[in-house]
Amino acid sequence: MQLRPIASTLRYNATGVVIIVLQIALTVAILCNALSIIQQQRLRMARPSGVDEADIFTLRNRWATSGTDGDFESLTRADLLVLRGLAGVIDAAAMNSFPLRGYGLTWNVRLRPRQRLPSASSVAVYAGGEQALNALGVRLVAGRWFRPDEIAPFSVSDIGGVSPAEVVITASLARALFPDVGTDAAAVGRVVYLNANASTDVAAQTPTRVIGIVQQAQTPWAAVDGTSLPDRSSMFWPYQYVAPTLAYVVRTRPGRRDAVMRAAEQALFAADPNRIIDEAYTFRTTRALMYRSDRALSVTLAAVSVLLLAVTACGVVGTTAYWVAQRRRQIGIRRALGARRGDILGYFHLENLLIASGGAGLGIALGVALNLAIAAMAPVARMSGAFLGGAALIVLALSQAAVLWPALRAASVPPAEATRSV
């Protein structure tokens, strides 16, 4: 076979070979990590929020008057009537926050009174009255939702005395709090403590019963880059949040969302102009805004990968073309001795395959090392072997494709080259 002449030629050009091997190795290392992270981002961005994303829009309403909580409560109630009265609206709620909003209220949950550390910390709290279920479109999978008579007003100044008698939690929170429970339905009826810790008077610690489980409701900060707060543990309280600033969540019938969005602001201002409305976004926009930096990372990595492949291809083409020029005489001699065009082509492709395989092997090792280095500075998953193998194959294929042009040029060297002396 041709391995012997290839090996000795490569030894003659050792430096050039090392350069290509190094380039291919680095390319494989970076490419496999980039692909792995892009995949991780894709999965992260695909996490379901639990709400009816296609049909929801939200806006932030700020009353331009100073007033008591009672004033704000009746103003909000009037607003909700206006919103629900619009054609095409399934339901509307006034909430303190909603999934993927970016900020909200967290609470610690304990399973026993006088428990020192919480069983679940920084759980997201949603207080949107009995309309929250239909306004968000979250799915109740066990138990029941709140009844209208169970809802009470709740403002920030009440926060000291909060002790809901019932609560609805997400399935993931139920599993975290009650790991011994087999099905979600069995968690219904269990008790948690929301206003207790080791130093509170036992008599003041009232139990809260779980009356329902929703399948999924993401926390407001699920998409915030670098947050260490949990992203799936949320609970709904039987309270109507009262404050000068509220998030209105409106769910419409399919296809009516944009029309209703336009009508809603007008209707609200017509009902009472003393307000400021901003952050009027569809839920899709909210999601896009919150995941912006994740998407940016994916785009950056994709761009780096493409450019990387381009640069490596250029390197392979350049170096091989140079070798071809350097070895014109030898190629001519081979042709004169009877080698066909295809033989020359195959020779250069084989040579390239050997070099690139060496580079890919080194690249796989470097890729694993790079993955460990990245894992030390950011929470990335361990790369699966598929990415290593895939990246190596892609670079090998690219390298072979890149060498085609110089190899064709080599193959077209006429046998007469053997006789020329210049």
Added chain:
Amino acid sequence: MLGYYVKLALRGFGRDAVLTTLVIIATGIGIGMAATTLTILRAMSAQPIPQKASRLFAVELDNWGPAASQNALNRDQLSYADAAALLDARRAQRQTAMYALSFVASRQGTEVRPVLATARAVGADFFAMFQAPFRAGAPWSAADDAGAVVVLGAQLAQRLFPAGDALGRTVELDRRGYRVVGVLAPWHLQPRVYDLTSRLYQPTEDVFLPLATAIDRQMMSYGSIYCQRPPAPGWNAWLHSECRWLQFWVELPDAAAVRGYRDFLRNYALEQRRDGRFDWPPSFGLYDQRAWLARENMVPESLRISSLLAFGFLAVCLVNAVGLLLAKFRSRGRELDIRRAVGASRRQVFCQCLMEAALVGMAGAIPGLLLAALGLTVERALVREDYAVFTHFDAAAALLTVALAVLAALCAGVYPAWRASRPRSAWRLGSAT
């Protein structure tokens, strides 16, 4: 001699046009990406107020004790009891406690529509400490410290008083009147170091009012609030609770003052322990801006990952450049041999090749600059405003790019130049290649 090398190098460019172009492009792309990344990193970790680098300090004081579950995210604010005590003690040259508010701002009896304004309750020292630029007026005096006075930010002043006559007039915040004693010039503090508790991008506020006024009027914080347990109802209970909702900054003129302040904090914590409020050893911190930014973890993970990979990409481009430069110099073998034969020393040949590499680097800086400017624009468009506004392609970034390009080219060119300057056997001068 240098000019001669440059002439030779430029002539060399013309001879291997394709190879040279490839090297320029390859280095340019790598430089561009690295420069983009470096600019962003520099903006993210730069001190926003460098003149006060060793003078401004954030205070951290643990009032929950080690038994409470505390992560880094909820230790950067103080309770009111502690903030008020530290303010009363007046142990720093300048000091301020502050918290975020939100108002609907309007002007009574005018056509101007009410607007949602971000606000901050601060001490009078705040403006001098953080070097807020004034266009008109000044911070409130001690006499006005609990009065109905405000300082307006440039944008809100322009919005409410388009004629530019805000000073001395009355502005309504949530339908209550306040006298404007000062108007700021546009103030871009990047990042807004005095309050990093929100992980979303925040510009400087529209309205600043005295802390004492906000407390007197029972204005609830609109910023981040950390509570270990829910506070009892009522404003007084709120002030006496152990919830942390205030940021506290001091200005200390020198190292001795810093030591003195640390001692003061330690004694204060010990005193609280004696009084039974704390039952743990003193736990506090004093952070300058750089330490504070690091502690608040301002560089998001996605940025760190893409930076690492961008530098890896630069490494690939440099390896590529080394290979291409090797080929370039080797094809020049005959010319270099002749130069050696007529008396050039090895060092001179080395310098000639290195100069050629440096020129390639400088030429590579051109596509590099374009790519870096493009990269920053794309980054700004793609990313949430968190740090996009901090990064613009200024003269410093351009200079950095060119320096990086030359440095990279020199690094890449050292080995090929050394190889090219190696002595060759005499017989090769006579042969075909």
